[in-house]
Amino acid sequence: MPDANRQIVLDRLPGAEKLHPEHFRLVETAPPQPGDGEVLLRTRYISLDAANRAWMQGATYRSALESGQVMAGGALAEVVDSRAGHLKSGDLVWADTGWQDYAVLPAKRLSKLPDMQPETHLLSVYGVAGLTAYFGLLECGQPKAGDMVVVSAAAGSVGSIVGQIAKIKGCRVVGIAGGAEKGRWLTDELGFDGALDYKDPEFKRQLRGLGGVDVYFDNVGGDIFEACLFAMNNHGRIACCGALSQYDGAPPPHGPRGVPGLIVTKRLTLRGFVVMDFDDQREKALADLQGWVQSGQLKVSEDIVEGLENTPAALVGLLAGENRGKRMVKVR
Amino acid sequence: MPDANRQIVLDRLPGAEKLHPEHFRLVETAPPQPGDGEVLLRTRYISLDAANRAWMQGATYRSALESGQVMAGGALAEVVDSRAGHLKSGDLVWADTGWQDYAVLPAKRLSKLPDMQPETHLLSVYGVAGLTAYFGLLECGQPKAGDMVVVSAAAGSVGSIVGQIAKIKGCRVVGIAGGAEKGRWLTDELGFDGALDYKDPEFKRQLRGLGGVDVYFDNVGGDIFEACLFAMNNHGRIACCGALSQYDGAPPPHGPRGVPGLIVTKRLTLRGFVVMDFDDQREKALADLQGWVQSGQLKVSEDIVEGLENTPAALVGLLAGENRGKRMVKVR
Numbered sequence: 001m002p003d004a005n006r007q008i009v010l011d012r013l014p015g016a017e018k019l020h021p022e023h024f025r026l027v028e029t030a031p032p033q034p035g036d037g038e039v040l041l042r043t044r045y046i047s048l049d050a051a052n053r054a055w056m057q058g059a060t061y062r063s064a065l066e067s068g069q070v071m072a073g074g075a076l077a078e079v080v081d082s083r084a085g086h087l088k089s090g091d092l093v094w095a096d097t098g099w100q101d102y103a104v105l106p107a108k109r110l111s112k113l114p115d116m117q118p119e120t121h122l123l124s125v126y127g128v129a130g131l132t133a134y135f136g137l138l139e140c141g142q143p144k145a146g147d148m149v150v151v152s153a154a155a156g157s158v159g160s161i162v163g164q165i166a167k168i169k170g171c172r173v174v175g176i177a178g179g180a181e182k183g184r185w186l187t188d189e190l191g192f193d194g195a196l197d198y199k200d201p202e203f204k205r206q207l208r209g210l211g212g213v214d215v216y217f218d219n220v221g222g223d224i225f226e227a228c229l230f231a232m233n234n235h236g237r238i239a240c241c242g243a244l245s246q247y248d249g250a251p252p253p254h255g256p257r258g259v260p261g262l263i264v265t266k267r268l269t270l271r272g273f274v275v276m277d278f279d280d281q282r283e284k285a286l287a288d289l290q291g292w293v294q295s296g297q298l299k300v301s302e303d304i305v306e307g308l309e310n311t312p313a314a315l316v317g318l319l320a321g322e323n324r325g326k327r328m329v330k331v332r
Numbered sequence: 333m334p335d336a337n338r339q340i341v342l343d344r345l346p347g348a349e350k351l352h353p354e355h356f357r358l359v360e361t362a363p364p365q366p367g368d369g370e371v372l373l374r375t376r377y378i379s380l381d382a383a384n385r386a387w388m389q390g391a392t393y394r395s396a397l398e399s400g401q402v403m404a405g406g407a408l409a410e411v412v413d414s415r416a417g418h419l420k421s422g423d424l425v426w427a428d429t430g431w432q433d434y435a436v437l438p439a440k441r442l443s444k445l446p447d448m449q450p451e452t453h454l455l456s457v458y459g460v461a462g463l464t465a466y467f468g469l470l471e472c473g474q475p476k477a478g479d480m481v482v483v484s485a486a487a488g489s490v491g492s493i494v495g496q497i498a499k500i501k502g503c504r505v506v507g508i509a510g511g512a513e514k515g516r517w518l519t520d521e522l523g524f525d526g527a528l529d530y531k532d533p534e535f536k537r538q539l540r541g542l543g544g545v546d547v548y549f550d551n552v553g554g555d556i557f558e559a560c561l562f563a564m565n566n567h568g569r570i571a572c573c574g575a576l577s578q579y580d581g582a583p584p585p586h587g588p589r590g591v592p593g594l595i596v597t598k599r600l601t602l603r604g605f606v607v608m609d610f611d612d613q614r615e616k617a618l619a620d621l622q623g624w625v626q627s628g629q630l631k632v633s634e635d636i637v638e639g640l641e642n643t644p645a646a647l648v649g650l651l652a653g654e655n656r657g658k659r660m661v662k663v664r
Contacts, residue, residue, distance in 0.1 A: 240595040251589075265393055
């Protein structure tokens, strides 16, 4: 039987404040016991995502978080006790364990993940981040060879993969990220054609200097979304993946200018999506991603923080943009 | 040979002012003479459209208007002198004659319109308005039987047709228009299931009371666009046709709230379009529209103002929402 179960509780909803580690507290409880049809899971790696913060704002594609609950979050977890036929001890699953050592969940929505080394790839390129990049770019963005593709939060888990897939598809790719160092990483390590620093006073001018954007993969919303809208070519596509700039603080009083005027005059298509919408095409996507990783065309970037107790600070850091690639917390 | 050519000149660009008849002046000149490959056209009916005002704001899908030029605008016109093989005197064409009795245009972009009674239908249901409604709803909106379809500027030339086509396709249809009287016209005459008055203080509550919108056909932008965005169902489609609320006056300092946040969480698709984008599907569209008109499923609403000299006031009135259906000016 497991020892104690450490849990990180969302002690207080941040509301319009910036998220801070003190919004959380660590508690210890007895490990839970699985009932019939349930499994006891031990958390190995917790996935950190900007969406974690969005869940604190209200209902989105999932119900809003409440203060006092164990912080929600997806994780790579190991079955340690199974009361369900299709899972056995030692199996790895992807589950919303929350931020804790152990969780009991109904087994029926869980499925065994394939064996893979390193197993962290199940959380990055073969997990939500990789699939989000894949479907958002290819289904919503509809890139064609030669297109100018721009992606924001380009050094993040999704953006870093979006840009590389766009290169594989023969596009010209420019990433938007904060700071010159991230920009160099995008061009020198990941093969982006260019990078723009949104903190640079010349950012908008540089964006216009690209000569027209065919596909914009938006992870951030807000001012960067607006600037990209004005930089779009006629008949361009915008994949709306997230609105990172809007999650951590007060909601903006207004939206971006140019909506819907520029959507009409430039004949743009904007499409919002959530990765689950494409579950029926998952096998094909994973096969493509694996092929590209194995051939070296797609580099996997993981940013691993050690220790459950550091999860709050790791999320706060992610919201401030300190990660490169997929951030996760190694629990054990 | 024709007598004098009356022309309505855009004397002064309105800038951020509301458009007023005094922004125009009437002049008389000698009728123009066609050269080789050109035709002399006599204007019969001038089409009035909210987009006429948008052209004064700057470049859109066409170049911006300038003060001192004859006001631009499409018209149903008759060939009175032809120096081109494929057109002869008496032929009717659709052409950007501008607001004047006579115009000389290169013949190569003009084609003879079919004979039809009443010929005004060539400007309404079989012209830009009808085709805009058809393609915007069916291609961008992708309505399915049973869907809740909402259209703004519903008593206008495009909106009144959008709602009727949506009914033909088995949808539930609610039109947004200003005032209870227009609403009654939509439901009692055109067969809409309901109408909402955007001037009613309870408008947003009533919109939410529809229980979720699957397709929103947007002609107006601004606050109504924002309200509809919040009322959309997951996986809804917004056809972005125009932004009437933004044309006549100062451009808005900000866009609607919920962009791109709601686009993501509701997985919406927004698509802007201009009717010319669908020229390759024009024959099919006209055949469908004619079938529906002949069977009585689609009622054609035309609002005909007499006299070239009244064109400025007729456009100002259209921007204020005084028309029902397609407004045009009978020149002769």
